[in-house]
Amino acid sequence: MRYLPMVLTLLLSASALAEDNQAREIVEEAMAQWRGQTSYSEISMTIHRPDWQRKMSMRSWSQGDKLSLVRVVEPKKDAGNGTLLNDNNMWTYSPKINRIIKVPSSMMTQSWLGSDFSNKDISKSTDILDQYEHELSAREERDGHTYYTITAIPHEDAAIVWGKEVLIIRDDYVMQEHQFWDQDGVQVKSMKTLKVEEMGGRQVASLMRMGKLETPDEWTEIITRKIEFDLELPANIFTLSNLRNPRQ
Numbered sequence: 001m002r003y004l005p006m007v008l009t010l011l012l013s014a015s016a017l018a019e020d021n022q023a024r025e026i027v028e029e030a031m032a033q034w035r036g037q038t039s040y041s042e043i044s045m046t047i048h049r050p051d052w053q054r055k056m057s058m059r060s061w062s063q064g065d066k067l068s069l070v071r072v073v074e075p076k077k078d079a080g081n082g083t084l085l086n087d088n089n090m091w092t093y094s095p096k097i098n099r100i101i102k103v104p105s106s107m108m109t110q111s112w113l114g115s116d117f118s119n120k121d122i123s124k125s126t127d128i129l130d131q132y133e134h135e136l137s138a139r140e141e142r143d144g145h146t147y148y149t150i151t152a153i154p155h156e157d158a159a160i161v162w163g164k165e166v167l168i169i170r171d172d173y174v175m176q177e178h179q180f181w182d183q184d185g186v187q188v189k190s191m192k193t194l195k196v197e198e199m200g201g202r203q204v205a206s207l208m209r210m211g212k213l214e215t216p217d218e219w220t221e222i223i224t225r226k227i228e229f230d231l232e233l234p235a236n237i238f239t240l241s242n243l244r245n246p247r248q
Contacts, residue, residue, distance in 0.1 A: 023134035023150045026169050031065065031129065033173040033202060036229030038063045046221045047115045056113070065129075067238040070122055071246060072113070081113065083122060084243045090119060093243045100240055109161050116189065116210040116220035128165060131158035137166075146171040162188075172203045187213055200227045 039062045047054045057074040071082040080095035090103040108120045120127065132152040140147045150167045154160035166179040178191040195207035204227060211219035236242055 023136040023148070024129070026136075026148050026173070027134055027150060027152070027167060028129060029173040030167070030169045030175050033204070034175065035062050035065065036200075038231055038233050039200075039227060039229050040231060040233070041227040042225045044223045044225060045115060045117075046223075048217075048219050048221070050217050054114070061233060061237055063233055063238065069238055069243065078113070080246070082243050082246075083112070083119065084238060084240065086238055091240060091243060098244075100244055105159060116212065116218070117222070121191070121210070127160070128152055128167075131155055131160055132165070147176060174203050174205055176205075189213060194221075199224065200229045202229065 039060075041060045043058050043060060045056045045058065047056075055075075056072050056078055058070055058072050060068065060070045062068040066085070066087045068085045069082065072078045072080065080093070082093045084091045084093075088105070090108065091100050092103060093100045103119055109118045111117070112119050112122045115122075132154050135151045135153070136148060137151045138149040140149075148167075148169050148171070150169065152165040152167065154162065154164070161182075162180050163183040163185060164181045166177075166181065167175065168177040170176055174193065174196055175191075176193050179187055180189045181187050189210065189212045191208055191210040193205040193208050195205070196203055197206040198204075199206060204224060206224045207221065209219050209221045234247070236247070
């Protein structure tokens, strides 16, 4: 009988490990659902403030989990602004000054083009897989779907500003909400999916809103107008040369 507590401990540990593995797999599938092997999308972004509103149209490409390019096409005064991510390196290009600028890691959480999305958000970074531990915190059945709540805690040596991130992912791997919490355990901002549509042969979040909790009347929405997955992309698309002189 003295071995019973040890057996129970081992069983509970194995169960917790299995759930943690499941949590990571769900996040991996959600990232894959979002990116595909490759992707091309046409999106619009609205930055809303109490006294003004700004809209932009963009085109975006991605390959695997380390390469992505986003380019503004409208309005005319912003056209040509671009952001390139290659592994953990990011560059931006502004045609007004005709310069490519490397974004330091310390600036990855800064606003992208004045929006509520950060440089890291817009680049479709998968740091949440590489630099976090994942825990399946809850599951809920509603609207004919299972919703998984996954808490992501950064590794102790990870260069992450957040104390934790909380993901709510539907059983078809569409991200429903992404919460960002500070080191003091206070939720700072949240990205919510407001509309899901079938596009490119899969369910995707076609309307997302990002905003800070302390300023609910300030937010940024991204609408996906078109998206294609697993298409062949030109070999030179994710280069600094293409960032400056677009050929797509």
